[in-house]
Amino acid sequence: MSMSKAKxxxxxxxxxxxxxxxxxxxxxxxxxxxxxxSVKTPAKQTLLLPSAQLARLIAGExxxxxxxxxxxxxxLTRLAHVALDRMADARQAAAAEIAKYASTDTLCYxxxxxxxxxxxxxxxxxxxxxxxxxxDVQFAVTHAISPIAQPQASLDTLERRALALDDLxxxxxxxxxxxxxxxxxxxxxxxxxxxxxxVWRASRLEDDFQAERWGEDAEAVQAAAHxxxxxxxxxxxxxxxxxxxx
Numbered sequence: 001m002s003m004s005k006a007k008x009x010x011x012x013x014x015x016x017x018x019x020x021x022x023x024x025x026x027x028x029x030x031x032x033x034x035x036x037x038s039v040k041t042p043a044k045q046t047l048l049l050p051s052a053q054l055a056r057l058i059a060g061e062x063x064x065x066x067x068x069x070x071x072x073x074x075x076l077t078r079l080a081h082v083a084l085d086r087m088a089d090a091r092q093a094a095a096a097e098i099a100k101y102a103s104t105d106t107l108c109y110x111x112x113x114x115x116x117x118x119x120x121x122x123x124x125x126x127x128x129x130x131x132x133x134x135x136d137v138q139f140a141v142t143h144a145i146s147p148i149a150q151p152q153a154s155l156d157t158l159e160r161r162a163l164a165l166d167d168l169x170x171x172x173x174x175x176x177x178x179x180x181x182x183x184x185x186x187x188x189x190x191x192x193x194x195x196x197x198x199v200w201r202a203s204r205l206e207d208d209f210q211a212e213r214w215g216e217d218a219e220a221v222q223a224a225a226h227x228x229x230x231x232x233x234x235x236x237x238x239x240x241x242x243x244x245x246x
Contacts, residue, residue: 030055
C-alpha cells in the first residue's frame with residue numbers, strides 16, 4: 001500500500017455533502033459546481049479551469065465519490081489544486097527537479113543482463129534519439145551501476161523548456177517525471193511523442209522483466225497500479241487543457 005493511500009485510510013475522510021457535481025462556464029474559465037456552489041482549492045481559490053473537457057472530467061471525479069470524499073481517487077482534482085495554489089511560487093524548484101531526474105534518467109542506465117539490455121536498447125534508444133532531435137538534448141548511456149555525469153547543457157536545456165511551460169503543464173510534467181523516473185519519457189508524454197501506456201511500459205522494463213522471471217508481488221503490483229493511474233491522469237491533463245474552452 002502506498003504512503004498516500006495509508007494516510008487516506010488512517011484519517012476520517014469528509015462525508016459527501018452534495019448531490020450533483022457539474023462543470024459550469026463563466027468569466028475566465030470553467031468552474032466545478034457542487035449543488036450550485038463553486039468548489040474551492042485548499043487555499044480557498046475558486047477551482048477555475050481553462051477548458052470544458054478538463055472541467056467535465058474533474059466534475060466526474062467529484063460525482064464518482066461515494067459516501068466519503070477521498071482525494072486519493074481524484075488525481076485530476078489534486079493536479080488542479082497544485083497548479084492553482086502552489087505552482088506559481090514553485091516554478092523554479094519544479095524545473096530544477098525535472099533537470100535533477102534527467103541527470104540520472106532511467107533511460108541512460110542499462111542492465112548487465114544481455115536479455116534485458118537488448119530490450120532496453122530496443123525500447124529506450126528511440127526515445128533518446130527523439131530527445132536529441134526534438135528537444136536538442138543528448139545523454140550518455142552506461143551499463144555501470146555508479147552514476148555518470150550528463151552534459152550540463154542538456155540538463156540546462158530541459159530546465160529551460162520546463163520553465164517555458166505555463167503553470168498547468170508544468171504541474172503535470174513535474175508530477176509525471178518521478179512516476180516514470182525519467183524526464184525524457186515525461187517530455188515525450190507532454191509533446192505527444194508517446195501515449196501514457198507506452199511511456200509507462202517503457203519505464204517499467206526492468207520491473208516487468210524481473211516479474212517474468214520471478215513472479216509478481218501483490219503489494220508491488222497494487223502500488224504500481226496507483227502510480228499508473230496518476231500517470232494516466234497527467235496524460236489526460238495534458239490532452240484536455242486545450243479542449244473546447246469557454
